[in-house]
Amino acid sequence: MDGGIDDALALILALKSPELEVAGITAVSGNVPVEQATINGLKVVELLDRSDVWVARGLGNPLFRDPIRATAFHGSDGLGDSNLPLPKLSPTKKLALNAILETLASSKRQSTTIICTGPLTNVAALLTEFPEAREMIEEIVMMGGAYFVTKYGFGNETPVAEFNTYSDPEAAKIVFEADVPIRAVGLDVTMNPRVQLTKSDYDQLRNRKGRVCAFASSILKNNMRRYGRFALHDPMAVAVKIKPSLFQFSNFHAQVETKGEYTLGMTVADRRDWLPDDRLVGRSVMVCTSAVPKFKQFFLTRLTAA
Numbered sequence: 001m002d003g004g005i006d007d008a009l010a011l012i013l014a015l016k017s018p019e020l021e022v023a024g025i026t027a028v029s030g031n032v033p034v035e036q037a038t039i040n041g042l043k044v045v046e047l048l049d050r051s052d053v054w055v056a057r058g059l060g061n062p063l064f065r066d067p068i069r070a071t072a073f074h075g076s077d078g079l080g081d082s083n084l085p086l087p088k089l090s091p092t093k094k095l096a097l098n099a100i101l102e103t104l105a106s107s108k109r110q111s112t113t114i115i116c117t118g119p120l121t122n123v124a125a126l127l128t129e130f131p132e133a134r135e136m137i138e139e140i141v142m143m144g145g146a147y148f149v150t151k152y153g154f155g156n157e158t159p160v161a162e163f164n165t166y167s168d169p170e171a172a173k174i175v176f177e178a179d180v181p182i183r184a185v186g187l188d189v190t191m192n193p194r195v196q197l198t199k200s201d202y203d204q205l206r207n208r209k210g211r212v213c214a215f216a217s218s219i220l221k222n223n224m225r226r227y228g229r230f231a232l233h234d235p236m237a238v239a240v241k242i243k244p245s246l247f248q249f250s251n252f253h254a255q256v257e258t259k260g261e262y263t264l265g266m267t268v269a270d271r272r273d274w275l276p277d278d279r280l281v282g283r284s285v286m287v288c289t290s291a292v293p294k295f296k297q298f299f300l301t302r303l304t305a306a
């Protein structure tokens, strides 16, 4: 997680969902510097009284590039400039990659899902430094990319590239080329207005009691005032794991552009459906093609549940 507003909402959803056993969280450089992303992860874990979940400070920069930030949208603290109190909890002293590897190795089922809601830097580093991790990962569910599979599926950081894959395209390329199953939730579905928070959703949230609703409404306040709606990018990736029936996926061969002058960070899905599979370029990825509007009610019900 890279410490933004939707990362925090996604983490609340994950920690409030009994279907998931959350082992740990690694912060990564993205929306905000990794130090701030770590603090924001700890704020949510503390908010939900889940000190059983470790939070590790991950990589502080993309693999080969300078970081880009999204503080104009997420606020300088990553949480809508809500400036909530610093957490009392501290991050684990373990290195993030070691913490992930230990969790993968100790998982009884030997099949753990990694849900990515930021740039893929930590996961790419893990797969590179510890190739043995690959067979311990059941799948990677990532919020990232834009696959042009719906009319919303174009870029947000550039005309063709989504923020997470644009922030660290080399990391995304490594993950896409690794032999680990991927389910990708891109802007194709998250930018559909029918699954975005509206002002009336926010007003309902704002009037609910409880510290989680108070936290959620405080981190959403500025964006709601400014834009009147909010895309639930990261919560959607978590919801895929909790309630897959809310989503549809199709298989595409896809690859990540790491050299383009105009297309850097673009996730290029091969849509030439008249060609046989062996002529398509890129590796096979399950790309989310739709999310039912019921997703939003599912998210809000979980968020506001006592």
Ligand code: RIB
Binding pocket: 002, 004, 005, 006, 007, 030, 031, 070, 117, 118, 119, 143, 156, 162, 163, 164, 233, 234
């Ligand atoms: O493009 C949206 C993604 O970039 C989300 O994960 C948001 O938190 C930012 O990281």
Ligand code: CA
Binding pocket: 001, 002, 003, 004, 006, 007, 030, 031, 117, 118, 234
């Ligand atoms: Ca994010």
